[in-house]
Amino acid sequence: MSEGNIVASFVVPVHPHPVLAPDQNPGWKKLREAFDQAAETIRGLDVDLMIIYSTTWPSIIGHQIQSDPNPEWVMVDHDFHDLGSISYSFNIDQDFAHAWDSANKKRGLQSRCVNYKGFPIDVGSVVALTLLNPDNKIPAVIVSSNVYANRSETTVMAKACLDVVKAQGKRAVAITAMSLSNRMFTDFIEPSEDKIHSLKDHEWNQKILEFLSQGRLEDVGQLSRTIQQQIRVQKVVAFKPMWWLSAMNGNRNDLTGDVMAYEAIHGAGGAVIHLDPTPSGAADKEYDEEDVEYFHGERGVLDAVEDATEIDPKVPKEQQENGPELWEPTQTAGSVNTDAAPKPVGAYPHARRVGDMLYLSGVGPRQPGTNSIPGGPIHDENDEPLDYDIRAQTHAVVENVRRVVEEAGGTMDQIVDVTTFLVDMKRDFAGYNEVWAETLGKVGPTRTTLAIDALPTPIAVEMKVIVHLNN
Amino acid sequence: MGKGKIVAGCLAPHPPHLVYAENPPQNEPVAEGGWEQLRWGYDRLRASLQDIEYDAIVVLSPHWQTYIGTHFLGLPHFKGLSVDPVFPNLFRYNYDLNIDVDLAKAIHDEADAAGLGVKMMTNPDFRVDYGTIVTGHMFNPSWDKPLVVISSNRSRQYYSVEVMQDMMIELGKVTRRAIEASGKRVVVIASNSLSHRHFTTESEVPEDMSKEHITSHAMHLWDMRIIDYMVKGETQRILDEMPEFTEQAIAESDGGAFSWLLSTLDVPDYPAILHGYGTIIGTGNAIVEWPCHKYEEAEV
Ligand SMILES: [Fe+2]
Numbered sequence: 001m002s003e004g005n006i007v008a009s010f011v012v013p014v015h016p017h018p019v020l021a022p023d024q025n026p027g028w029k030k031l032r033e034a035f036d037q038a039a040e041t042i043r044g045l046d047v048d049l050m051i052i053y054s055t056t057w058p059s060i061i062g063h064q065i066q067s068d069p070n071p072e073w074v075m076v077d078h079d080f081h082d083l084g085s086i087s088y089s090f091n092i093d094q095d096f097a098h099a100w101d102s103a104n105k106k107r108g109l110q111s112r113c114v115n116y117k118g119f120p121i122d123v124g125s126v127v128a129l130t131l132l133n134p135d136n137k138i139p140a141v142i143v144s145s146n147v148y149a150n151r152s153e154t155t156v157m158a159k160a161c162l163d164v165v166k167a168q169g170k171r172a173v174a175i176t177a178m179s180l181s182n183r184m185f186t187d188f189i190e191p192s193e194d195k196i197h198s199l200k201d202h203e204w205n206q207k208i209l210e211f212l213s214q215g216r217l218e219d220v221g222q223l224s225r226t227i228q229q230q231i232r233v234q235k236v237v238a239f240k241p242m243w244w245l246s247a248m249n250g251n252r253n254d255l256t257g258d259v260m261a262y263e264a265i266h267g268a269g270g271a272v273i274h275l276d277p278t279p280s281g282a283a284d285k286e287y288d289e290e291d292v293e294y295f296h297g298e299r300g301v302l303d304a305v306e307d308a309t310e311i312d313p314k315v316p317k318e319q320q321e322n323g324p325e326l327w328e329p330t331q332t333a334g335s336v337n338t339d340a341a342p343k344p345v346g347a348y349p350h351a352r353r354v355g356d357m358l359y360l361s362g363v364g365p366r367q368p369g370t371n372s373i374p375g376g377p378i379h380d381e382n383d384e385p386l387d388y389d390i391r392a393q394t395h396a397v398v399e400n401v402r403r404v405v406e407e408a409g410g411t412m413d414q415i416v417d418v419t420t421f422l423v424d425m426k427r428d429f430a431g432y433n434e435v436w437a438e439t440l441g442k443v444g445p446t447r448t449t450l451a452i453d454a455l456p457t458p459i460a461v462e463m464k465v466i467v468h469l470n471n
Numbered sequence: 472m473g474k475g476k477i478v479a480g481c482l483a484p485h486p487p488h489l490v491y492a493e494n495p496p497q498n499e500p501v502a503e504g505g506w507e508q509l510r511w512g513y514d515r516l517r518a519s520l521q522d523i524e525y526d527a528i529v530v531l532s533p534h535w536q537t538y539i540g541t542h543f544l545g546l547p548h549f550k551g552l553s554v555d556p557v558f559p560n561l562f563r564y565n566y567d568l569n570i571d572v573d574l575a576k577a578i579h580d581e582a583d584a585a586g587l588g589v590k591m592m593t594n595p596d597f598r599v600d601y602g603t604i605v606t607g608h609m610f611n612p613s614w615d616k617p618l619v620v621i622s623s624n625r626s627r628q629y630y631s632v633e634v635m636q637d638m639m640i641e642l643g644k645v646t647r648r649a650i651e652a653s654g655k656r657v658v659v660i661a662s663n664s665l666s667h668r669h670f671t672t673e674s675e676v677p678e679d680m681s682k683e684h685i686t687s688h689a690m691h692l693w694d695m696r697i698i699d700y701m702v703k704g705e706t707q708r709i710l711d712e713m714p715e716f717t718e719q720a721i722a723e724s725d726g727g728a729f730s731w732l733l734s735t736l737d738v739p740d741y742p743a744i745l746h747g748y749g750t751i752i753g754t755g756n757a758i759v760e761w762p763c764h765k766y767e768e769a770e771v
Contacts, residue, residue, distance in 0.1 A: 060557050060669050074596045078622070079537050085596040110672055116559045118552040120598065148671055184538050186629060187588045233538075233628050266539065 013270030014124035027263030034261035034272035056124035059144035062110025067097035093139035103160035124177030158247030176241035180269030181231035197267035215255035221246035338407035365396030377458035390431035425451035485605035487562030505678025512747015512758035532602030533726025540588030606662035643734020661732035666690035666720035686753035694755035
């Protein structure tokens with residue numbers, strides 16, 4: 001199985017005109033041609049999943065994920081019913097939908113799958129799948145836009161999706177069905193009269209397109225709230241699709257962007273944009289928002305009383321009840337300790353220095369502060385096995401090693417010997433080995449890898465590290 | 472042909488939970504009851520109107536959302552399956568309903584003449600919105616009266632509550648004129664909740680009534696204030712306070728149905744009958760009747 005990743009992203013408009021009436025207006029025709037070209041690009045990428053975030057599917061009870069393997073119906077738009085009907089019969093990746101739903105819950109989100117005959121699939125999703133996946137060869141998955149969700153919830157939901165993309169080794173395309181400016185004319189117009197609703201909307205759209213053509217997706221994500229105030233009718237509480245798409249691309253600002261078409265649909269800004277993950281080289285980025293991994297927000301109005309226990313809200317319940325007690329690191333001669341590494345599970349320091357040698361205690365992937373486990377724990381509080389991501393865990397171990405080594409004033413290239421413990425050699429060796437090659441493998445320490453029965457916390461990998469601090 | 476007449480006006484909200492809890496044969500999911508306060512309210516509303524004769528029901532539901540003008544269902548018959556996109560676990564209803572196309576067209580034409588943007592919806596594949604279907608079922612489960620179904624123009628989202636209300640007051644006036652000119656006896660219904668802040672979680676058993684309550688005290692106070700105005704016959708005050716109510720109670724009056732109803736009833740100054748009040752997944756819902764037939768008899 002190859003490593004899963006997002007091989008392309010697209011922004012596409014939501015109204016049915018490019019499907020039903022491309023010949024009535026030259027702009028609608030251009031959007032249609034761009035859709036067709038995007039479908040061609042996707043075909044050439046040998047993709048095995050299309051992931052759609054649709055702004056025209058609002059939800060209230062968390063996020064909803066379509067999981068009917070073959071939803072079929074006839075869609076008629078609420079406003080544009082006179083343009084005609086769109087019959088659909090889609091191919092949904094039910095396994096992926098279920099795995100995403102579980103991954104959402106693992107990261108603290110409210111989420112559910114919907115699998116009901118006759119479920120009204122929204123216009124944005126119907127248009128996107130009809131035009132981008134005309135022969136239905138590529139399985140798809142669709143997620144709703146929660147009306148109450150804000151940036152952290154939307155970002156974490158994207159990360160949960162990536163957890164599954166990686167775990168299942170998918171080559172996936174991420175698509176947001178959305179308008180740029182979404183103000184339509186509020187009266188009926190002839191197709192030939194169509195244009196962007198106002199000059200102000202057009203100017204903001206141009207700014208968004210300029211950013212995206214330069215691959216500056218995270219910059220647009222960080223402007224989401226401003227864009228919402230400036231050029232969006234307040235149908236929902238925020239302009240969320242760019243948060244989701246940016247998180248799906250690792251919050252990067254150096255993608256390769258291509259604006260394939262930009263035209264008006266009854267006054268709204270419709271664009272087909274391709275974002276290729278190939279680095280463009282222009283990577284300047286302003287980080288002014290938290291890179292959140294787990295959703296801590298309280299949305300449980302129903303169970304507010306029962307939830308108000310003494311448990312530290314920063315530590316997910318699943319992990320708090322699922323491991324030994326945490327200790328403050330011991331402090332004796334030569335001890336090296338840091339708040340940047342996770343708390344020990346017994347009376348020992350993070351590392352001990354003897355001359356210019358540094359010996360680290362066993363390092364796992366737990367995150368300092370929250371105690372959460374990137375890639376997820378290997379079992380729940382009832383010892384029921386969970387699907388976890390060994391690559392994410394291994395990356396987190398290496399990061400924790402770096403924090404301790406740097407606390408002692410050392411650098412990664414001074415690591416001389418590593419002993420790795422895996423709880424499931426058969427399942428995890430390949431993933432662990434890949435991450436090793438990208439990280440410590442480049443530094444050159446000797447290595448020994450052992451299979452062991454268990455570790456004290458629900459993690460799959462731990463490393464014992466020796467460093468020679470030879471300045 | 473005699474002068475047409477509005478025999479009753481109703482506030483009749485559409486949470487799918489109510490149909491779910493009733494277990495009618497048309498709905499696929501099965502419930503163990505729930506939300507009885509509101510369902511008894513609907514029982515009282517139906518009983519109150521059972522001896523009143525009428526020809527058609529005119530309903531405005533916030534779930535047929537149009538951004539370009541106000542639309543009217545324009546074919547005599549609609550049949551299909553309605554699945555609530557937010558609560559598909561509760562509502563998958565096989566509907567089969569008739570439209571009074573003549574009356575719909577009459578209101579459409581009157582609105583057109585008054586300068587409002589309007590359109591008849593004549594695509595046979597169109598799915599009738601679940602708000603109309605829930606209210607239609609709870610008000611008249613036998614579906615033996617034709618409907619006029621009016622879309623909810625989203626001018627509140629585009630502009631403001633004030634602009635929405637101006638449009639809906641105008642639409643109410645033309646609705647009333649068209650009904651009077653039609654010679655028909657008609658019930659007019661606004662299908663909406665009052666305060667509308669939902670829970671964002673659902674209990675394991677959706678009909679578990681130990682989990683049901685209003686989302687917040689502020690929402691309760693707003694609902695009681697609006698109910699008080701209705702039962703005292705002070706509906707002009709509701710129109711005056713509509714911007715604050717709609718914004719602070721996140722009320723479903725944002726869809727315009729409530730303002731349209733009060734305008735269609737000519738801003739009644741006689742007391743309305745409160746048939747029931749209850750919460751559904753945190754939102755406030757009142758079932759209210761304006762017994763126009765008693766107060767407007769002199770006009771006939
Ligand atoms: Fe509603």
